Every structure is written in C-alpha cells, then in structure tokens.
Amino acid sequence: MKKKIGLIINPIAGLGGKSGFKGTDNIEIKNQALKMGYSSESISKTRYVFENILSLFNKFEIITCPGEMGEEAIKNLDINYKLFEQTFKKNTTSKDTKKAVKELLKENIDLLIFAGGDGTAKDIYEIVKDEILCIGIPTGVKIQSAVYAKSPKLASEIISRFILNKTYSTELREVMDIDEEEYRNERIKSKLYGYLKILFDKKYVQNIKAGSISSKEDQKLIAHEIINLLDQNIIYIVGGGSTTKQIFNELKLEKTLIGVDLIQNKKILLKDVNEKQILEKIKNNKAKIIVTIIGNQGYIFGRGNQQISAKVIRKIGKENIYIVATKKKILNLKGEPLLVDSGDPELDKELSGYVKVITGQGERLVCKVGVEE
Amino acid sequence: MNRPKLRKYQAHKWDEPLLMELSTSGERGIHVIKAEKEIKELIGDIKDLIPEKIVREKKPNLPELSQPQVLRHYLHLSQMVLGTDVTIDIGLGTCTMKYSPKIHEQIAASSKLTEIHPNQNEETIQGILEILYKFGEIIKEISGMDAVSFQPGSGAQSIFLNTSMMRAYHEKNKDPSRKEIITTMFSHPTNAACPATAGYDVLTLMPEENGLPSLEALKEMVSENTAGLLITNPEDTGIFNPKIKEFVDTVHNAGGLCIYDQANANGILGKFRARDIGFDMCHFNLHKTFSSPHGSMGPACGVVACTKEIAKFLPSPIITFDGDKYKLDYNRPDSVGKIKGFFGNIGVVLRAYSWVMSLGAKGLKEVAEISVLNNNYLEKLLKKIKGVSVPYKTDKKRLDQIRFSWEKMTDDTGVGSYDVERRMTDFGLQSYWTSHYPWIVPEPFTPEPCESYSLRDIEYFASVMEQISKEAYENPELVKTSPHNSPISRIDESVMLDASKTALTYKQYLRKKGKENEKT
Structure with missing residues (x-):
C-alpha cells in the first residue's frame, strides 16, 4: 500500500540565520531578511530530501498545501502529490501552519513531514499532540526541539526506511520553544511545550551486534530500578517525560506527561500538582524527587517542571533527588553538561557539580551539572 | 604516502546447507573399534562407567556424516569468509590483532603438550608446570605484581575474577557494605558488566572535552560505599590518562581497591607497570598482547596478577616451586574458588611464553x-x-x-x-x-x-x-x-529483534519453521 504522507513547510524558517537575525518569529525581521534577498532554505532543503527518495516515487503519495508551504518544494519532481484547497497568502504565519495541519488531519495521513524550526514544531504540536507520527526537516536557525532529524540528508534516510516498511522506530520527543510569557517580559528562556511522536532511525538495530538495547527497553529497566528504590510512606514528586511515564506504566498508574504528579506507597497521591500543592503535601512528610532530562538540552529543573520550585528542592535536599534518563539521551547531549534553572541562582550553584543519573538496573552515569551563564 | 593498487576480492558462494541437513542415517566419520577382550574384562561394560544420573534417556540427534563430507562443509564455509591469515587485520582495534608466528603453533601442537592430562600426578607434568611457573614470573616482572593465575579463559573472566577477589577482600576485612564500583565510559564495557554480574552498582564516569574522565567527578563519587575502581588506560580513544596515579590514590583513600584492565597492553608493554602507580590487581589477555590466534580463531587466556595482600584470594591451584620441584597448591582457604577447570588454557600460555622468549625484554619494549x-x-x-x-x-x-x-x-x-x-x-x-x-x-x-x-x-x-x-x-x-x-x-x-525468526539450536529452528515432525 502506498504511504500517505503530509508535508508542511514553514517557508520563512531559517531566513533569520544567514541574514544575521535570530529566528523569524517576528514579522519585521522576516520581511527585512526577505528584502535583503535571502531565499527560503526551507524549500530548498525540503526539495533536497525528496530528491533523495525519488526512486521510491510509486510507493508514496504526498498531500500538501499549494505554494510555498509545500508544493513549491516538490513540483517538477517525479512525485505524486495532491493539494488541498486552502490557499495561503504570501506572508505565512503560525496561524497558517496550524490551519494547514488541520487540513492534513482530515486526510488520514501515515506520516507528517514538516520543515522549519522550534516555532514550527510548536505549531504542529498544538494541533496534532502525540497522535500522528511526524518527522522534522531542520531548517530553522537555532533548534532546541528534539523532533528534527540531524540533517536533511538523514531525514531522507529515515523517511525512505519508513516508506519501504524497513525497521524504524518511534519515540516521544520534546518540543521546545521560547517561553512567550517570559519573552514579553524581555527575558529569553526556553519552555517545554509538549511531546511529538517522532519517527527515528533505529540505529540501535544495527548496534544490536554490540549488545545494545532500545530506549524503550532502557526505560523499562530504569522503571524497575526506581520501583525497587521506592520506600514506604515517602512522597515521590515525579516530573514529566516519557522516562518517568514508564515508571507509572509499570506501576499501572496514569502519568501526566507534561506535569508533576505525586505518588506515595505506589499509588497516586495527587495528579498534576502546582508548587503550592507540593509544599502543602510535603510539609510534614519525607519526600523525594524523581526527574528526567530534557532531550537535546539537558535541563533537569526549570523546563516543564517549574512546579518543583527552588523552595521545594531546598526543602527536599540535593541528596533526595533521583535523576533518570536513557543512555541515549545523555549521549545525545554530546558532552554538554546537565542544566538547572530553578529560578534561584544560589540553589543552581549548589546543585552544580557531578550527579549520578540512573540509566538502568544497577547502572549510573556520572554527569556534570553546569551553571547556566 | 605511496598509493598502493587496491586489490579486488571475490568470495566463493556456496548454497551450503546446515550440517544437520546433510546428515544421512548410518553414515560415519570413524568406526570406533571394539575393545579387546582383556580390556573389556578389566573395565567392564562401557555403559556402566557413566553415572546413572547423567545417562541420556534417548540418543542425541546428532548429524551423521562421513569425514570428507564434514571437511567439504567446513571448507566451503571458510571459503565464504575473510580470515586472519588472508587479510590485513588493522581495522579490528581494541582486539590487538597481530601476526602470531606459526612456529608457536607447532610448539603448542607438540604431543608433549597435547597428550598430557591435567589429572596426571604433578610429578609427571613437571615440564608444563615449569613453563607456567616461569611465565608467571615474567608476568610479575611486566606488571610489578606479586602473584598470578592463568585460570581465566577470557578477558571478561579475568575481570570477573578480579572483581570477585575484591569482594572477598572487603568481606575478609569485615567491610562488605561497599556496593559501588566506579569505571569509565571508554574503559572496556566488561569493567561495568562484570561487577554488575557480581551484584555491584556501577557508576560510569563520562569523558570530558579532552576525552578523559574527570578526577573531580571521581572525587565527588568516592565514599564509604566505594568497593573499587576498574579502569583501562589508555582507554579506547588511545589517550593515556596522565592523572592515573591520582585516580588510584583517590580510590585508595576512600578504602577501595584499584583494578587495571590491561587486556590490551600493546602501547605500554615494558613502559608502564600497574603496580608502580599503586594498582592492586590487573590482567592481560595473553591472546591479544602476547600473540595467540584469537577472535573465534583460537582459545583465549587471561592472566590475572595481584599484590601479595590479594594473593590469598586467587583461584586454586597455584603453582609453587621449592627449588627442586614444581607443585600445585590447593590448600588455600581464602581462595575465591575456581573460575575455570584445572589451570586454564595452557596452550595459549605456551604460545605466549614462546612469543616473549623469542622477543626478550628489549623486544617487548620495541613492540610498544x-x-x-x-x-x-x-x-x-x-x-x-x-x-x-x-x-x-x-x-x-x-x-x-x-x-x-x-x-x-x-x-x-x-x-x-x-x-x-x-x-x-x-x-x-x-x-x-x-x-x-x-x-x-x-x-x-x-x-x-x-x-x-x-x-x-x-x-x-x-x-x-x-x-x-x-x-x-x-x-x-x-x-x-x-x-x-x-x-x-x-x-x-530487524529479524534480530524478532525472537520468532531466530533460533539458537537446530531443534528450535525446526520448531519455528513448523517442521518439528520431520526430524527429531
């Protein structure tokens, strides 16, 4: 059966880079960049991806938008494509991306390919959540989200494996973008918006020869390790993410993916709590924290788990924090230190140094926690 | 560089069936001759020699083939792969592939070695005991250590033995609560796997920008829970850790022991000794650094060396010399027990001994x-x-x-x-x-x-x-x-992830293919 693939391009992502601006979220910057004569890298990079998989033309069909947000990148290539009727004006915005995604959702697509940066990923996430398999072609300036293939070339490799039904895998990966609220207060800070279901190259299948296992298996081992460490009556404050979610899965509990839950004696104590609720619950009870690392970024605190505030961390103490992560996630940081942004610079300093990250049963990686400059 | 002409390789291709599929009922490789009357009278029925609890109820389903058939089968397989003597093995790093002189194969194939039995009285195997003892002395000189054992059959088994001796040491010192091992990301992974198998929690230090593990990280991680450090140096990156002495001292100060994985010592042979900077134990893979065919091409042997404080935990027997006779000492109450049968793969020891003797001390340095x-x-x-x-x-x-x-x-x-x-x-x-x-x-x-x-x-x-x-x-x-x-x-x-498509035995293969009833 032919694969139905949706395609959405943010034609202005990446413009900011070469023109010296940081991102094109601001319409003025975008126009200036265009005026300076910079053309869309998104379109050329997407075209390059499809040029690489032309030989598979009879095995897939593309559904996309007319014009710059899709068609432009694939027209005149030997590819079957279908356009939906919605047309977009020249200066596309975040609203247009969302509108286009909604159109694509009506088409029962097998995979959604999108080209852009963090803003694009966020727009897509807001509509599809983790319901559709996606893969990003990186064309944005400074990408923090973990939802993009490493290079356009590697995006085409992964997509071709998918089209050929060869081994591929899926993983929930972080969508990060600038925190709009902080930005309005003239502070630049990233924020975890959610998780997209991402297609990725099952490199580990090849690594099987070297005895590796998948991230999913790693997450199960981590969950077992944590469950063995759970003590009676202690309240566990558990941050979001797919690794901590696996702990809940093993305990047959429901986890809030982007949010903090409290458990006690292997049962839910309170779901999706805020700082106040945490402080209230731990006032007279011993508690420990379980958090994971944000992919590609390395944050332990301050992204997606602000509920576990400086106050909470101080009350609980450094020695009562369990950090869990798959080895793959740590290696993807490429030696960059883990980060904390608790909102209290003094505490951040205290939390820096070296920590043991639980990566499996009886397995700990010693990682550096840095202080953000 | 002179650009050599690139060679072209073309492997043979056979549609070779499985050995089991080549079997014809009744075919034989050899006919075992019947025992003579006198022997029969002396020994009795051969079946009575096998203890009842290990006698098979049913005959095993083994393939039945003639000698030439078996020979053809394995030669066909060998024609389809590249082997160590037909190619340049430079690519197989960390394996320390080197040319193993053929003369050593002849020495190891000598009937003086192949026809002796480890259960023989030690009086009658003085020759091989002398070689084991003398080579032990050489390994002590190379490592700086006080005692050795050739028993482990691989590098991993050596590390497991060292870990077991470390545990025995802490238990003997009434300090068994030390449950953490520290190793590094670029040390051979068995340095993490062996202690994990032995029940330890393993902390792995990550490399920093310079590719080396951080001494600061180690200092933060050592505690009263630290049982020991297992480390390779140089690590897989080929970078020699210049702070290795500080690493050893930091762990010692916390009460832990230090184990040096010298499986591959090719770059430091005769240049750097484990004991001199304070390690308590180390091991060498004789099949790697000391030249024996290896990597599914021959048996392996890891020699373990340790200080006199650890020596009592070595597996039994150890070989002693009283100035006249070589003896096997089994009376060692603190020994961790056996890690392998008898004295280890002595064929590998003999090859390694031959290699070292042909090079001499100067030659070993030249190797590095x-x-x-x-x-x-x-x-x-x-x-x-x-x-x-x-x-x-x-x-x-x-x-x-x-x-x-x-x-x-x-x-x-x-x-x-x-x-x-x-x-x-x-x-x-x-x-x-x-x-x-x-x-x-x-x-x-x-x-x-x-x-x-x-x-x-x-x-x-x-x-x-x-x-x-x-x-x-x-x-x-x-x-x-x-x-x-x-x-x-x-x-x-992807079939490697699918248990329904893989089989470890012929029986499994038939079952998964749905051919169970065809041949059992």
Whole structure:
C-alpha cells in the first residue's frame, strides 16, 4: 500500500540565520531578511530530501498545501502529490501552519513531514499532540526541539526506511520553544511545550551486534530500578517525560506527561500538582524527587517542571533527588553538561557539580551539572 | 604516502546447507573399534562407567556424516569468509590483532603438550608446570605484581575474577557494605558488566572535552560505599590518562581497591607497570598482547596478577616451586574458588611464553614503540580523508589506537560507519571494529595497527578508507549496497529483534519453521 504522507513547510524558517537575525518569529525581521534577498532554505532543503527518495516515487503519495508551504518544494519532481484547497497568502504565519495541519488531519495521513524550526514544531504540536507520527526537516536557525532529524540528508534516510516498511522506530520527543510569557517580559528562556511522536532511525538495530538495547527497553529497566528504590510512606514528586511515564506504566498508574504528579506507597497521591500543592503535601512528610532530562538540552529543573520550585528542592535536599534518563539521551547531549534553572541562582550553584543519573538496573552515569551563564 | 593498487576480492558462494541437513542415517566419520577382550574384562561394560544420573534417556540427534563430507562443509564455509591469515587485520582495534608466528603453533601442537592430562600426578607434568611457573614470573616482572593465575579463559573472566577477589577482600576485612564500583565510559564495557554480574552498582564516569574522565567527578563519587575502581588506560580513544596515579590514590583513600584492565597492553608493554602507580590487581589477555590466534580463531587466556595482600584470594591451584620441584597448591582457604577447570588454557600460555622468549625484554619494549609509531602514522593518513575526524582534543600523541568518526561524512552523504565496514571487504580487508556500546563517538571506527603490520599494510588500509570516502561523496548507493563481492550482501537486521525468526539450536529452528515432525 502506498504511504500517505503530509508535508508542511514553514517557508520563512531559517531566513533569520544567514541574514544575521535570530529566528523569524517576528514579522519585521522576516520581511527585512526577505528584502535583503535571502531565499527560503526551507524549500530548498525540503526539495533536497525528496530528491533523495525519488526512486521510491510509486510507493508514496504526498498531500500538501499549494505554494510555498509545500508544493513549491516538490513540483517538477517525479512525485505524486495532491493539494488541498486552502490557499495561503504570501506572508505565512503560525496561524497558517496550524490551519494547514488541520487540513492534513482530515486526510488520514501515515506520516507528517514538516520543515522549519522550534516555532514550527510548536505549531504542529498544538494541533496534532502525540497522535500522528511526524518527522522534522531542520531548517530553522537555532533548534532546541528534539523532533528534527540531524540533517536533511538523514531525514531522507529515515523517511525512505519508513516508506519501504524497513525497521524504524518511534519515540516521544520534546518540543521546545521560547517561553512567550517570559519573552514579553524581555527575558529569553526556553519552555517545554509538549511531546511529538517522532519517527527515528533505529540505529540501535544495527548496534544490536554490540549488545545494545532500545530506549524503550532502557526505560523499562530504569522503571524497575526506581520501583525497587521506592520506600514506604515517602512522597515521590515525579516530573514529566516519557522516562518517568514508564515508571507509572509499570506501576499501572496514569502519568501526566507534561506535569508533576505525586505518588506515595505506589499509588497516586495527587495528579498534576502546582508548587503550592507540593509544599502543602510535603510539609510534614519525607519526600523525594524523581526527574528526567530534557532531550537535546539537558535541563533537569526549570523546563516543564517549574512546579518543583527552588523552595521545594531546598526543602527536599540535593541528596533526595533521583535523576533518570536513557543512555541515549545523555549521549545525545554530546558532552554538554546537565542544566538547572530553578529560578534561584544560589540553589543552581549548589546543585552544580557531578550527579549520578540512573540509566538502568544497577547502572549510573556520572554527569556534570553546569551553571547556566 | 605511496598509493598502493587496491586489490579486488571475490568470495566463493556456496548454497551450503546446515550440517544437520546433510546428515544421512548410518553414515560415519570413524568406526570406533571394539575393545579387546582383556580390556573389556578389566573395565567392564562401557555403559556402566557413566553415572546413572547423567545417562541420556534417548540418543542425541546428532548429524551423521562421513569425514570428507564434514571437511567439504567446513571448507566451503571458510571459503565464504575473510580470515586472519588472508587479510590485513588493522581495522579490528581494541582486539590487538597481530601476526602470531606459526612456529608457536607447532610448539603448542607438540604431543608433549597435547597428550598430557591435567589429572596426571604433578610429578609427571613437571615440564608444563615449569613453563607456567616461569611465565608467571615474567608476568610479575611486566606488571610489578606479586602473584598470578592463568585460570581465566577470557578477558571478561579475568575481570570477573578480579572483581570477585575484591569482594572477598572487603568481606575478609569485615567491610562488605561497599556496593559501588566506579569505571569509565571508554574503559572496556566488561569493567561495568562484570561487577554488575557480581551484584555491584556501577557508576560510569563520562569523558570530558579532552576525552578523559574527570578526577573531580571521581572525587565527588568516592565514599564509604566505594568497593573499587576498574579502569583501562589508555582507554579506547588511545589517550593515556596522565592523572592515573591520582585516580588510584583517590580510590585508595576512600578504602577501595584499584583494578587495571590491561587486556590490551600493546602501547605500554615494558613502559608502564600497574603496580608502580599503586594498582592492586590487573590482567592481560595473553591472546591479544602476547600473540595467540584469537577472535573465534583460537582459545583465549587471561592472566590475572595481584599484590601479595590479594594473593590469598586467587583461584586454586597455584603453582609453587621449592627449588627442586614444581607443585600445585590447593590448600588455600581464602581462595575465591575456581573460575575455570584445572589451570586454564595452557596452550595459549605456551604460545605466549614462546612469543616473549623469542622477543626478550628489549623486544617487548620495541613492540610498544612500533605499535605507537604505526598508530601515529595511520592517524596522519586517515586525518586527511574527507569526512574523517578525530574526536577529543589532546596535546599528547595517542598510543596504540584511536577511535575515529565518520560523522561528517554521514551527515553529508548518509553513508555511515557500518556501510564503510561492509564496503571494505570488497577490497579484501576484513570488516573493521566500530566501537563498544554505547556509541559515544558518532559513526565510529577504531583501527589498531599493531607492531606486525608493515608500512605498506598501513598505507593499504588508509587507501581503502580514502577510496570509500570518495565513493560515498560521489556515489553513495555503491557503498550503501555493499558488499558486492561477498556471498551475502545485506540482511534485514530487524529479524534480530524478532525472537520468532531466530533460533539458537537446530531443534528450535525446526520448531519455528513448523517442521518439528520431520526430524527429531
């Protein structure tokens, strides 16, 4: 059966880079960049991806938008494509991306390919959540989200494996973008918006020869390790993410993916709590924290788990924090230190140094926690 | 560099059935002659010699074949693969592949060795005991340690033995609560796996920008829970850790023991001794550094060496010499017990002894020097190739091996390290070794040009890498669909994850194929 693939391009992502601006979220910057004569890298990079998989033309069909947000990148290539009727004006915005995604959702697509940066990923996430398999072609300036293939070339490799039904895998990966609220207060800070279901190259299948296992298996081992460490009556404050979610899965509990839950004696104590609720619950009870690392970024605190505030961390103490992560996630940081942004610079300093990250049963990686400059 | 002409390799291709499928009922390799009357009277019925509880109820389903059939079968298989003596093994880094002189095979094949039995009275095997004892003395000199055992049958078993002795030491000192082992990411992974098997929690230090584990990290991690440090040096990156003494001291000060994995000691042989900087235990893979055919081509032997404080925990027996006779000492109440039958793979010990005796002390140092020289020449050649990089900045030269990366080429072309590994066989080079898991260096490969490779061999290896890089940038499909001259090109690796499609035994194979009733 032919694969139905949706395609959405943010034609202005990446413009900011070469023109010296940081991102094109601001319409003025975008126009200036265009005026300076910079053309869309998104379109050329997407075209390059499809040029690489032309030989598979009879095995897939593309559904996309007319014009710059899709068609432009694939027209005149030997590819079957279908356009939906919605047309977009020249200066596309975040609203247009969302509108286009909604159109694509009506088409029962097998995979959604999108080209852009963090803003694009966020727009897509807001509509599809983790319901559709996606893969990003990186064309944005400074990408923090973990939802993009490493290079356009590697995006085409992964997509071709998918089209050929060869081994591929899926993983929930972080969508990060600038925190709009902080930005309005003239502070630049990233924020975890959610998780997209991402297609990725099952490199580990090849690594099987070297005895590796998948991230999913790693997450199960981590969950077992944590469950063995759970003590009676202690309240566990558990941050979001797919690794901590696996702990809940093993305990047959429901986890809030982007949010903090409290458990006690292997049962839910309170779901999706805020700082106040945490402080209230731990006032007279011993508690420990379980958090994971944000992919590609390395944050332990301050992204997606602000509920576990400086106050909470101080009350609980450094020695009562369990950090869990798959080895793959740590290696993807490429030696960059883990980060904390608790909102209290003094505490951040205290939390820096070296920590043991639980990566499996009886397995700990010693990682550096840095202080953000 | 002289660009050597690239060779073309073409493997044979046989549609070779499984040995079990070649079986014909009633065929025999040999007819075992009937025992003579006198022997029968003396020994009785052979069946009575087998203890009842281990006697099979049913005959085993073994293939029945004649000698020429068996010979043809295995020769066909050997024609379909590249073997150590038909190719240049430089690519198999961390394995310390080197030429193992054939004369040592003849010595090891001598009936003086093959026809003795470990249960013989020690009076009658004084010769081999003398060699084991004398080679033990040589290993003590090379390591600086006080006692040795040749019992482990592999490097991993050596590390497991060292871990077991470490545990015995802490138990003896009434300090058994030490439950944490510290190792490093670029140490051989058995340094994490063996203690994990022995029930320890394992803390692994990550490499920092210079490729080395951080002393500060170690200092923060040691505590009253620290049982010990297991470390390789130089690590897989070929970078020698200049702070190794501080590492050892830090762990000692916390009450832990230090175990040096010297499986591959090719770059430091005769240059650097474990004991001199305070290690308590170490091991060498005789089949690697000390030259024996290995890697499914021969049995292995790991020699363990330790200080006199640890010696009482060594497995039994140990070989002693009273100035007149060599003896086997089994009376050792603190021993951790046996790790393998009898005295270890003594054929490997004999080969290694022959190798060392033919080189002498000066020769061993020369082994290290040439290995390091070879490696630095290879680095110079590989660094020039498009898409190759050498991760981690160091101001010192690397020793005997380097973990290189094809990351740039992979990002540019989609051709990764596994593709190169396959393509190189088309030029008659055995597939190289990428990396231990996990791949901390992206798209890695780890060549190790030991002392027995010539300048020409090194240049040939580099030329093949250069050619494949050129192909990757010009015609990536050529590399991605390789090998082109082997009996099997690519298999769908996803079956490796699917237990229904793999079988470890013939019985399983029949069951999974639904042929169970055809042959049992």
